[in-house]
Amino acid sequence: MRIKYSYYRDSSISWVGRIPKHWETKRLKYIFRIQKRIAGELGYNVLSITQHGIKVKDITSGKGQLAMDYSKYQRIYTGEFGMNHMDLLTGYVDISKYDGVISPDYRVFSQIDNQSDKNYMLRLLQMCYKQKIFFAEGQGAAQLGRWRMPSDNFKNFLFPVPPKQEQIAISQFLNYKVAKINRFVQQKRQILALYTERRKSLTRNIINSKGVKYLRLNSVAKLIERPIERLDNDIYTPIGVFNKGRGLFHKPPTLGKELGDSSFYYLKKGDVILSGQFAWEGAVALVGINDDGCVASHRYPVLDCDLSNIAPEYLFSLFTISEGHLLLDYHSRGAAGRNRPLNPRFLIKEKIPVPEISLQKELIEFVRKENELKTLINREIALVEEYKAALIAEVVTGKIDVRNYAIPDITEGETYEELEEELSIAAEDGEEYETLED
Template identity: 65%
Template sequence: MGDLTKYSSYKSTEESWFLKIPEHWSIYRLKHVFGITKRIVGELGHDVLSITQTGIKVKDTESGAGQLSMDYSKYQQVDKGDFAMNHMDLLTGYVDISKFNGVISPDYRVFKMTYAECESQYLLYTLQLCYTNRIFFKYGKGVSMLGRWRLPAENFKNFLIPIPPKEEQTKIATFLNYKLAKIDRFIRKKRVLLNLNVERRKSFTSQIIKSDTVQLLRLSSVTKFEERQIERSDNETYTPIGLYNRGRGIFHKEQTFGKDLGDSTFYYIKEGDVILSGQFAWEGAVTLASSTDENCVASHRYPILGCDLDIIKPEFLYSYFTISEGFLLLDLHSRGAAGRNRPLNPRRLVKEKIPIPSIALQEELAKIYHNEERLKATVLNEIKIVEEYKTALIAEAVTGKIDVRDFEIPETLDEETYEDLEEELSLAAEDEAEYQTEEID
């Protein structure tokens, strides 16, 4: 962790996630630091808050973009500065300090800091670490396969955390605020690079559908629905997929036994398949399967289109659906009025005619697409490694493995300072990559 040193003396604990802490630190139960509050509001007219993995946000209750409750009468009051956590879901939940006054689900836990010798930002970093490193998980109860693994109130109250003196907590929080802001800037620059390449590919797609070579052809004449149904075996494992919205790609879910796949019909995926989300196509949930997706499975809720390669390239069809003209078709054929429930009608979609440029222009687009994908793989791996470094830095600081008391934040945050941090992150990424290679070998 750079020039930072360790403390001069440590003492042992019985806690698995901080086996040793600095000699002068203390250990507290959360019930001695926080007081749980449950103030039922009882009426509407308040901002409705939700907890995401990027923090507490105000829900958009007007547009219906989120899944909204039909009854807010049991919602809890949240004031600015209150802590709130999704204690019902230790797998994907989170905790944050609210920047808003509002109301929040009765299923969440709202609590205030009651111990004057604590610094709220230090406590927040500690609690967030307990989510990201799944420290809370072993204290939970429920059915993890269903995504319901909750932290009971008594387990929360008796959970132990390390507490340094207040002045030191402030030092740790200030150090992490500075370091993490710079790390986040590094990540933002990488994401901007990705977005620029996405926009380049979209711009080229918009150009070639206006070229003189374009034919206006019905989708059903150049594509077909691929339905490679699996012969499900109860004790065989399968890898289901899901789609991100806004054309951000595909993700693999955990391997699942055939007997646990549910009642859906599942189909094998092959490289070159264009996959749509039957529920969220109107949000741009579309992707192009790569070689890494081969033999994963998609439920019947994900229509799969195969292309007639003599006429239409899958890279073009995918990219067409990500620009405004293609997106409008997905939106047009997604009907519904219940919040986000707007299922796609794929049979109607394929009756539409779309502009298809020459194969030569499509092949140029395919090169741009595959360059974008290679860059994306590289950048996302860099971001993953830096995110791991970020989590490790928080863990080192809040458990006393590094001493930040003498750390001084530069008076001017100039470009040179940023470049120093970028070099540090690059070295961290190289170290992690070497470690991963050794593990694989």
């Protein structure tokens, strides 16, 4: 059962609303000090900030976006905060676990207020990114991905601040709850990964069966373009493609006049779509019924299969195993970090194993079930991730009192039903969990 505090007062912070009566509000300049220390030399770990936190960057393999001169990067020490304040749409913030250097475009800051718990503050900062609260403090060109938070806006940003011991209790509660949710998500993804491996194993068995012919790809599938008649006020749904054969995703619906300078083409169910830039990372997908009518830019080559000779499900699956991936990698040339564009005109001249169509049909039902499982699991994951984000927001802003919550000793074996029960209890208490921006 959710427990609220006994007494509340107005916080004077629009995105927080009411806070417990004994909580304070503080500007960030009284909690943190911005640091600016230029490295001036090489020899340090190079760090980057992603939605997964601060990580050590690989600058020796040539993968990823690389800088010309790391001596101009700034120092960051273990325990300090790093923040991508230049991109308030997709940026993030984290506490560094490493000594190293980080982009001069990022913000490094350290805690100066000994009355604040570092982990509680991190939860608040990360929530302000995920809920787009920092976005209102930005300046720049958001449509170009440049929406930065000026230093003065950061320094004067108001935070709700409970007593330190209460901050620690909140951090411990959220650590337990978030770990529980993350284990559930990991288990669900493992189930899907096992099913995907079964599909890949079936594909390998099929290509090693008798009667397999090696035919040029362009004899069983063709590159196809279905240009859209772009109308300024019509709405189109562009797609993107995940790597490692994880399928495609829908970008936000966009007016024709805002699609940009790229040429766009319609997709149809059964198309096999490749990423022109990241095919070598396994960015290939099968267009499903829910993707029919979406649009792809010219950066995504599309293959239309001759159904009498090759099933789209088979061709897609072939590209996700080593035999097909080798072709995608071979025809993706380049040396500038991850910029290795695919040459589809050369790819379609390659010979591929083409089993009897009757054998390929075994994959059709398998892929259908895999897609159903993926839809179900993704829906479950989305639900608990929404719950996690809302739970964090409500706890760190004082809508729920967790001071007396007893964290169980045993944390293994949680089920989805337990999480579902928590969601039901939240709804019965009269306040459904919603994001603050809603």
